[in-house]
Amino acid sequence: MNGASRSRVGLAVGLAAALLLAALVISPMLMVSIPTIMGGAGGSTTDCDDDVQLEEASDSASSDIPRDLLELYKKHGKKIGVQWNVLAAVGKRETDHGRSDLPGVKSGTNYAGAAGPMQFLISTWGGKARIPIPSKFNGYASDGDDDGIADVYNPADAILGAARMLKRNGAPENIRRALFVYNRAWWYVDQVEEIAKRYAESGEVKLPPQADPACDDPLVEAAPSDVVAKIMEYALAQRGKPYLWGGTGPDAYDCSGIIYMAYRSAGLSIPRTTFGQWPFGVKIPAGSEQPGDLVFFNAGPGTGPNNPGHVGMVVEKGKMIEARCKLCGPIKVTGYRTRDTLMGFTRPLQNPAVLEQLKKLDDAL
Template identity: 45%
Template sequence: MLRLFVRVPPSDDGNCATQFAIGVGLFIAGVVTIAMVVIPLATVNQSVANLTSGALKCTSETEQVEASGYAENSIPENYLEIYQRVGEEKGIPWNVLAGIGQVESHHGRWDGPGITEGHNDWGAAGPMQFGALDGSAAGNSWGGEPIMPVEDRPEEGYGQDGNGDGIVNVYDPEDAIPAAADYLLDHGAKEDIRQAIYAYNHAWWYVDEVLEWAEKYAEGSYTASASIATAVNCTLTADGNFIGSAPDDLVQAVVDWALAQRGKPYVWGGTGPNGFDCSGLVMRAYESIGVTIPRISQDQWNFGPRIPKGQEQPGDLVFFDVQRPGEPPGPGHVGMVIGDGLMVEAWCTNCGPIAVREYDSPNRAPIMGFTRPLEAPEAKAQLENR
């Protein structure tokens, strides 16, 4: 965990228009096809999103995947039991925890430094490789000493006594695995599992490798999106409606389609079906109901009436002030409003998969405004002629 990787804060700098213009040639050459290879992604089966009439539905039961024969034969029996128990207790996929345990320490079986005692060169320790050394590159996310009595555990840190033996021990999988689960949860695992794994170790190759192992450990197919559905579809607005509930069935179909793309990768110049850029996602969402809107964000900004801030509703588009020299004038990023300050978006190459995020955030570029595409005369004409 937390090796020598520098995390680059996500930004809105990936201008959809420029990416599309440059990306057309690359797409023809096949580069985008390579980028769109579906990477195995993990699912937190906290909720089941049913694409039926009306809004996406919310259920809250936890469903853990069964262990594959490969998992039963390759993971030590005690580790497999802990992964599965902690996954059930914490509401996080046990096989993702197992993927981290495999990549970090071969489930405690590596004989390198820091697995059963001491620290590695970056200050990480234990089978889940928590930062456990003050002043080291990895820091001390464990909190306190690697091994300490429960009463000595500081308030800060993720170290815990998972087996109730009175000792908080980073080298004990019964303590380290639930601590890893809490770390992932605190870093948004229920909204974006890939981003949470990235927070655990700041490298996208690491995320991919963990999820490849998670897929091997799962019985049957394993894909990502339900984890994000939990945060969106099981949340109520101030009016008592589920997030993502649109004002009418037509807009609801657009919102449902966009939400169903969560977990798919951001692809530069992508218009689906396996990956999208920001404007490609919203274009295809409206296309799903037979309405054609412009391809790039700058042109989308001029399609449909502007909506005052505070009056936006699910299905509206939110545009961001991302502009660079040589690009067309207008906003360079767009997302789809789903309610209560949230949007579904394809953000940027290094920002994780398509997901739900806040749009009015200090970490984002300034908002230029909102539009309502179905109120555009062109859209109304298209709907009348369907």
């Protein structure tokens, strides 16, 4: 798991090895065999933005998951872009949705330092159970109820933190890999996946529904200029294609490759790599970014405090199109505000060389 469950992996090779890993609280209710998957029709649809409908909860989910937690699993799953039923299955397998009375669930830690309903190691949460947000370093500490505090015992905070961890490690596309990182045991992955299937009305672990491509039209129409609209049109048309390190299309791209080619589609030349794109554009204060601007992250190979290793392109406030990594699934529109590695924004269109290119394009018309 987040590290909290890893101790049990080591039980097979001895307690000494197990104590080096993160522990998972096991309640008696969680040790029962997993029931068979329940079926039913899927409830997802394709719509725009916040109107996208989530997988419907099965009768089993509705009867087993406390109502307030079910809403939190759905809310934060949708916000981060992971399957709510997988989040709920983790909560069930870890602490029976916080109902377990074992050490570390409601206060303190268990013998390996794990705490809260989603069983985070305190070290992976940020060093202590309650942390003001924002903080210089907070690990997966998250503020899910907007009270300014990331509290590992608060279900709203813990569920958001778990969603962020699953997302970082491969969810929603590679959910088995993400669950394996959460708790490094394949039997754990199998059990959580079975619970997740039982919680979904469809009886499956599906990819979260995506916005219909027709929803791109309003994004392009809202572009601040015809040039940005052309850049966005190209970038959005690459959705669904795979990530390829060094790729510049037409079949696959890396993070900076899709941006480089999107600008080329509008007749503009910018640096090819993330490392070149970061100093190239004019820095833009957070909150002032607009479509076509670039958003950079302290993530990826060769990264550093002023040397971002990953880049996306803003398509509207809070959203970007990105080619993230090979294990992260295809190119898609995602949110950037919840990424704790966000470094800043730039506007390539304000670089003097690009302004000169734009002038030449205007003169040629």
